Amino acid sequence: MKVLLSWLAEFVVDLGDDVDAIGDRLSALGLAVESRETLGAGIESLVVAKVLDLRPHPDADRIQLVDVDPGDGNALQVCCGAFNMSVGDLIPFAPIGTVMPNGMEIAQREIRGQTSSGMCCSASEIGLGEDSDGIMLLTETLDHKAVGSPLSEALGIRRDTLWDLEVNANRPDAMSVAGVARDLAGAMGLAFAHPEYSYEASDRVVSDVGSVEIVDTELCGRFAARVLADVQIGPSPAWMQRRLSALGMRPINRIVDISNYVMLELGQPNHTYDLDLLDRGALRVRRASEGESIVTLDDVERTLASSD
Secondary structure (H helix, E strand, O other): OEEEHHHHOOOEOOOOOOHHHHHHHHHHOOOEEEEEEEEOOOOOOOEEEEEEEEEEEOOEEEEEEEEEEOOOOOOEEEEEOOOOOOOOOEEEEEOOOOEOOOOOEOOOEEEOOEEEOOEEOOOHHHOOOOOOOOOOOOOOOOOHHHOOOEHHHHHOOOOEEEEEEEOOOOOHHHOOHHHHHHHHHHHHOOOEOOOOOOOOOOOOOHHHOOEEEEOOOOOOOOOOOOOOOOOOOOOOOHHHHHHHHHOOOOOOOHHHHHHHHHHHHHOOOOOOOOHHHOHHHEEEEOOOOOOOEEEOOOOOEEEOOOOO
């Protein structure tokens, strides 16, 4: 179970930032700290850059030449092994002289006869996620006015501490941020409080548009549903994406991300369904028929047994 100091502090009043003391207290509670990591460090020199041009490297098939604008309007050529960028994309860029979070210093160098003046960065290289397959794209997150801005300022990144805790199976109460925070607040003699959220409910009744039927009550004792209207699919806020990434989940879109965020924060399993795709808006909780197949979210068809 991974938890962030900033997230715990939303539940524990006056938690403070003595990470050594907090870590010791977590371990004393039986939530052994397996590792501790400082996030948001080592990216002070990174800037938001704009991709101006892409072209093949004349002597290297697995490298392309990327022209980027680091904010001064002058194009810098970079040799890059990632191919997920398009002209106009905003990306994290490490100028010459930058010392990366892993200690590597960025210097001008030549690759197969082509000059590389800086580095286009993936999320994993700058500690903002685990994705190392391509360059981190900021186009949907930031406005083009952010070009040249320090990356930490543009994304609102502050230093944070991430603990990886060993939570045993007999501690389901601690398998969420709120659960860990509740235990920690009690041990430290501090107040525990849920963050306040507000929303406006309409006069429509859920049963008018949808229904829930629990066919097998042994599998499921309760299934609650709410209907959200006028939903727009798009990226979730950058701060939410960073928290999800820090806790090991890949951001998808605001609907999926909110669902995962609630699960991580409160330990409450939940799922979002498209009401338009449900037959008569009906949800049924049952065992599978022997040999029945479904296509899961990863587009894999899976054959089920009657025990599922």
